[in-house]
Amino acid sequence: MTRMECRRSLSAPTGTENDTRISTHENESECNEIPQSKSYPVFKNIGTSQCLNASQEVSDTGQCCHPSLMGLANGHCSNVLEFFKDIPQDVRKCLVEFLSSGVTDDLEIHEGNFHHFFHVANHLNLRRLLQCCVEVYEKGDKTRIKEKIGMCECVHYLEQLVATAYRRETSVLWHEKDLDSDRKFQVLFLTKDKHARKQPVVVIDFARNFKIYKQDIEKADKVGVGFCACAFEQDGCPYIFVSGGEEKKKSQIWQYDVILDKWSKAGKMLHGRSRHLMVAVKDKIYLIGGQNVACIEEFDPISGKCVEIGSLPVAAWSSTYAVNNDTIYIFGGKNPAGCISTVQSFNCKTNRIARLGDLPCACSGSRAVVLGDFIFIATSEGHLIKFNPMDGSSELCALQPFIRRHFVMFVRNERIYITGGVRKSNDKGADENHLYKYTPETDTWSDVATLSTSLPVYTYCTVRYSGKCIIVPFEKFR
Known part of the structure; x- marks a missing residue:
């Protein structure tokens, strides 16, 4: 066995x-x-509107x-x-x-x-x-x-x-043809009051046509404001790692078993961090930047040890990232002078760190995804930027439907989706819970669905689960 x-x-x-x-x-x-x-926690099914189920564009054609x-x-x-x-x-x-x-x-x-x-x-x-x-x-x-x-x-x-x-x-x-494919769950850590004892978490099940489940995780005092999270697979089992945060032990790394609903200490960073990046690449996790920290640490989840391997040319926090061909690309962020447009890269094989060309506009608190040969960055100022990892060039695409922050961005069926978030202005509206799709071929946005709830997302990660496994994560919490 x-x-x-x-x-x-x-x-x-x-x-x-x-x-x-x-x-x-x-x-x-x-x-x-x-x-x-x-007493096991229960995910509350907060569902989607009828238009989501009716949308053929969003439906999962591979669903059995x-x-x-x-x-x-x-x-x-x-x-x-x-x-x-x-x-x-x-x-x-x-x-x-x-x-x-x-x-x-x-x-x-x-x-x-x-x-x-x-x-x-x-x-x-x-x-x-x-x-x-x-x-x-x-x-x-x-x-x-x-x-x-x-x-x-x-x-x-x-x-x-x-x-x-x-x-x-x-x-x-699953069907035999699906056994070698991964099932994906988008795990969203929502923004919360800093004094709250529970951390609100939402799970979006891609295989179930964007079914949404919500729960409040106990022991939210393990992390403070400014923590970071990433998903990691170890011996075929999915975990979520969280680290840093203000007001708490900034150097602590925690491990959350999504199957057993169990927290455990995973290790300690060499430098306390908040508003940093936490990136899983193959069998290692990389901790990058953060407030008053420029160095990069490599964390081994097996040994629980961190090793410092270099520093960013431009120190920043609240940056975003994307991984392409074993290279982590770091976009924008903030420094004491304000938002920056810098693009930096870190190659996980060679440990080479480089500063690349700037983006067309400064950004912080952005989101990024890889689609085909390009990386797309959605900023909290409403821009969408197309970045070419081959030559470091970038260009502006069609503006997002409206300006928002604390949103989630992901790729499905060769299309980019954005949902959730909070309007940057004080103007309240129903658009906060709309699901928008971006089509790269036509450089256009379309409104494809309305969620039954707004999702102010602080940070998020994608949990991939092998189709060969008998028990699926999050199923027992619903």
Whole structure:
């Protein structure tokens, strides 16, 4: 069993409730128990408007999930782990073997234990197991099975699956053609009052047609104003790393496990930072700039050690960045004189640091994405800049629909999207929650959807999750 499989599997019971575990190491003795009384956070589905679901431009053509499965995790019985501890030992053993291997040949599903299997498959979104349950239901006594399910909402979803002739191929989670692709989640840390104890976080699920889920993370006192975040994959498992921030221990780096909802200390920076950059490239994380700090540190998440490897030619904070061919490009930012237009680069292979040509305009608090051979920078002054990494040249594109700050920018299906943010003026309007699409070929913006909430985004990162994994992050929090 791989570390990833062991880490996510539920160990077989020995007859007591305290034996329900989630394994975090290859050695079974190192597994950490999950207290049965643990209350797991719940993502609130804050949804999208009808125009988002109706927009063919935004729809995910590669999605294999039927619309009837979109809300499987909403409105069910109590937490799946609470349900898991109450099911018979033989069923738990079968589920453990399935979660470890993905093999369904030895599953013994019948009318008496049908609900146990279906409930777990439903909560964890285990598509192959759902298919097995549907086949048993269609061949068995449907009335008796429904009586066993009772008042649980599982009966509603079972009817939906049968009504839509739900069929699956041989993969555990996705179609075979999707197994090697990554599933992406945009994780947004929203702006908050500096005295708030909880950090509001929003997750946008790209595979579910931009479904949006929100929760407040406890222990927000781990980071202060000006912290930075990035996503990182270690041994096939996704993590979010956060570092720095004012009013707290500026040098501390924290690690957040998005599967287990667990915080842990990851290491310390050599220099305390705030309003800096935190960039993951392959197996390292780079900490760049910040207020009163010009140096670059390389952080190894395995050893937890930082090494200083150089300094920026132009010190700045509140810059933005993009990674292209192992090179980190740093755009704009602020220094004591104000906003700057400087472009700087850092090659992660050679550790070479260089200052490139300036942007057409100064900017800070901007966002940047890579699309094709170019990098696009959206500024908080409403500009959109096209940067060519090959020669360091840049040009202005069509202005954004309106001037905003604290927004999020991402690429999907060869198009650039911007949403959320706060209007720079005091003028309040509905545009703050609109989703805008930019088409590079025509240099035009279009309004494609309206979200049901505004999203003032402080910082964000993209969590990529291997399609080969059985359990998807954030699913259990909804």
